Amino acid sequence: MTVDAAVARATAERVLLRLGARADDAATVADVLLEADLRGQHSHGLLRLPTIAGRVEAGLIRPEAEMRILASSPATALADAGNGFGHAMAERAMSLAQDIASDAGVGLVGVRDNNHIGMLGYYAERCARAGYVAAVCTTTEPMVHPFGGSERLLGTNPIAIGVPAVPDPFVLDFSTSETAIGKIIDAVQRGVSIPPEWALDGRGEPTTDATEALAGAINPFGGAKGYGLSLAVALLAGLMVGSAPNPEVVGTLDTEHAVNKGDLFVAVDPRCFPGGSGLALASTSLLDQVRSSRPAPGTDVVRVPGDRGRERRERCIDAGIELPSALWATIGELE
């Protein structure tokens, strides 16, 4: 079914308020969820709301939590999110990184004990719109095998990078895996096969059978390079901030486990560099050169990271977002 974006947002906000969220937290969480749906990242959209509600009821999300700073240096901070609402705490951490960067040039904030933070590009985009370069990464449940391996040891460990540009920033937001577990589950439910480059089966062989893939492991994207990036996220957002080793991460998807992954937020103030206040204009010039370059045969236009999501967002602001009827009914029951 199609739901008007403003109605979806207001509904999500009411649900979050009913769950005990403070007003500002309810607004932030609803905004991040809705922005994911508007960009077609439905796995990070309103479908998370029933899980969030279940986690609040199970005491795994604590609406009253405050962010505590455990350690800081001129350019860094380590924060304990106290198992609060993940998106709201992530927004605070990104703001803190930005505040630190405004004084020190760079702000790097690690976060422990925070719930699922959803679409990373949200935070990177907001920070880039404020004039800062931003980077965000986080560890997730192990579903991905190492390059050359076959066991689930790594998460889909996503990375986002934002860079100022006008009118809209560069926003790169990608998982370090070849696909998402949700797409494999979707293929199982629809009874269709999957591309052979997505996953290995339980014996470590490439498979086009979605059910076999569920018993195996997702491939890292881009072979050894994507694997290396995923492992770097595991080391930095995971171990450096003192959260669980990637193979042991739990609690971002279920309503049973306390979350134990780690997040990392980085902001850089380009005005530290001579001419850095002109970064947005210089970026825009390069991005526009790329956009206006010759497409490959069969491609209509060359896009830069963030373009496709924004195009979709604009359509959905007008036309509404597509949500499963059952999900919308469930959300209605949470109100």
Next chain:
Amino acid sequence: MTVDAAVARATAERVLLRLGARADDAATVADVLLEADLRGQHSHGLLRLPTIAGRVEAGLIRPEAEMRILASSPATALADAGNGFGHAMAERAMSLAQDIASDAGVGLVGVRDNNHIGMLGYYAERCARAGYVAAVCTTTEPMVHPFGGSERLLGTNPIAIGVPAVPDPFVLDFSTSETAIGKIIDAVQRGVSIPPEWALDGRGEPTTDATEALAGAINPFGGAKGYGLSLAVALLAGLMVGSAPNPEVVGTLDTEHAVNKGDLFVAVDPRCFPGGSGLALASTSLLDQVRSSRPAPGTDVVRVPGDRGRERRERCIDAGIELPSALWATIGELE
């Protein structure tokens, strides 16, 4: 032919001294070149020496250059390398980032007007061995098309990440392109075809003809994700540090153009985080878990980034490095 590593290093150092390099610079440049050959990264090895000599003779490398700091903040610095020896200046910049990080927690150093810096993993590894997390990236001549595009607008824009571990650090070092131009040139010379996923021809169609690929553009690795990373490097190591837009980068490969690319060096002191002094041990534990996990069928062992290069290095320290006879003769003439 096979050349003993110590002989190769001493020869390179003598050539650099003859070119007017200071003793410490000659030692650094020779070390970076040799370490590349030892790891099988021959395109960043001693074969660069004749180009370096030609650039010194053309006045494009200035042996007497000093690094000048153009701007700084608590966690950042922008340096002008004065067209000195690229590898030596890169080593200084990485050290500066590390020094800044030891005070501020993070050190981010942008470098302008620096010559080719070779194998990025060298600097990341050195910094990681000193106990810091390191990241390095640089822009290179445009040879890569945007995802969905067909024009050469982006460099192979490599990225390296180092993380402390024992006995050897995690060292990820990769280009954001599917292959290197050197491999395509090699295929032309040997008259063999190339894999269809490497490059597009001049009309923007995938090609297995290496000569057609030379007239076209190399693919970014990993589709839209690798493209996004390459563009992020272009924005940050390129535009943020005030160097040339990626489509206009020249001077890393030839003996005619002053170099105009940019480099970015980042160091993070993990001791800013509680328990961060234990990062090397925690990393080692995770990396060893990955190494000892079940390989995919047909793979002998699961490796982590840095392992393969070190294995090769150890073999070459004993057995010598393979160099083309013509190259070794040319280097001999430079002594």
